[in-house]
Amino acid sequence: MRKVLTEDLEAGMKVAKPLYLSDGTVLLNAGVILKDSYIEQLKERNIPAVFIIDENLPEVEVPEVISDQTKLQATQTLRECMNDISLGTKLNARKVKKAVNDIVDEITSKNHVVVHLNDIRAYDDYTFGHSVNVTSLAILTGMSMGYNKLELRDLGVGALLHDIGKITVDEGILLKPDSLTDEEFAEIQKHTRRGYEIIRDTEGISSCSAHVAFQHHERMNGSGYPRGLQGDEILEFAQIAAVVDVYDAVTCDRVYRDAFAPHEALELLEDMMQAELNHEIVQIFFENVAIYPIGTLVELNNGEIGIVVDVNKEDLSSPVIRLIKEDDEIEEIDLMHNEEIEIKEVITDSKRSEYIED
Incomplete structure (x- = not known):
């Protein structure tokens, strides 16, 4: 799941999280495939961005403070x-x-x-x-x-x-x-x-x-x-x-x-x-805020790319990273227990294409 600015949305993208208006109306539900007409409606309603499913990244569940x-x-x-x-x-x-x-x-x-x-x-x-x-x-x-x-x-x-x-x-x-x-x-x-x-x-x-x-x-x-x-x-x-x-x-x-x-x-x-x-x-x-929230795409100081899949309450600056492998092999690193490895930078949506091939 990643946040995509409305101006960068494309038809065919799949919505990851329901999008609500303040009156409780569900504007877009999770799983909806975006159409050009939907994107235009989002622009007309001044919706700045949408969370979408990224098929090239592992799916992660982000816990909410309240339901x-x-x-x-x-x-x-x-x-x-x-x-x-x-x-x-x-x-x-x-x-x-x-x-x-x-x-x-x-x-x-x-x-x-x-x-x-x-x-x-x-x-x-x-x-x-x-x-x-x-x-x-x-x-x-x-x-x-x-x-x-x-x-x-x-x-x-x-x-x-x-x-x-x-x-x-x-x-x-x-x-x-x-x-x-x-x-x-x-x-x-x-x-x-x-x-x-x-x-x-x-x-x-x-x-x-x-x-x-x-x-x-x-x-x-x-x-x-x-x-x-x-x-x-x-x-x-x-x-x-x-x-x-x-x-x-x-x-x-x-x-x-x-x-x-x-x-x-x-x-x-x-x-x-x-x-x-x-x-x-x-x-x-x-002490209560994830520096690198679950779902954040990061580059490590050893050159590897990964996604945050869990956080350590004892050290919020050292999350658990699932490395992105070409062979779909699952490998995770807990940075709290690997002091020589650290996050070099957060990969923003604008830089994502440099690291992840669609």
Whole structure:
């Protein structure tokens, strides 16, 4: 399975993962053979990419942090809540809490959860999918920090609603493919305060959850917004949200740039934790994120090509690699137990043809 940008799709390719819209509609199911007409529809719907089956690579199963069913239910809940707000109706706290409780229950029931692939989202559905992913990543991080279930639920509610203030921002600004003007960026920044006010005025949601929306763009060195808070002035829930918000934002395709690979996103977080993000939270987050997710095509320092088929929770930088052999012989190397062999580089889709013959 590999992610192919919509502009590079070709008729005859087979879909590897179901592609959902934020209302729960299945746009393409796994196993569907792409036609030119399907590709045109993907372009019209602003779908940036699709996961396809690569017959020249071993099939691998990528574990998910939460199930598609749980993810879709949370996405639909958030969509309904934001529609209600836009129509002047109050936020439905009961619905939000139910969606978050389902995510908390699912994540806490698993052992050794590791984050692998990001979702593919239509550009105009970005806020919904992003918010659900941020919720899952925040809960996973909070669990690693020893939070109890009540704390995880409050954190999750704040994370799911962290961008709800964007309902008040003009869509033309949110989806603008070019650089924002100073005035447009100032308008974007208002979503934190507006989101806080929406949540604060909702009965049944804690003040801590509301402050996740208010403070998730604050930075440890005071360079963030809206109030330029520093260090411990920023609620710990919001510090967690800040870390996972950056990771999910950069690993997702946006209208103005392609997604970062996971190892590139982690390098960005490593740079940011020097001053902007909480150092300890970033380190804990790193313990839960695969640097080389299952399905990643890599070149090793001995010249061999392989695909990541498993990760070691004890050392996420040293996964298990299945070598690609011409005679279909199966040979795997566990890099955690082969210190002389290491990953030289990740083979991106644009470079794939240099290494793999179709």
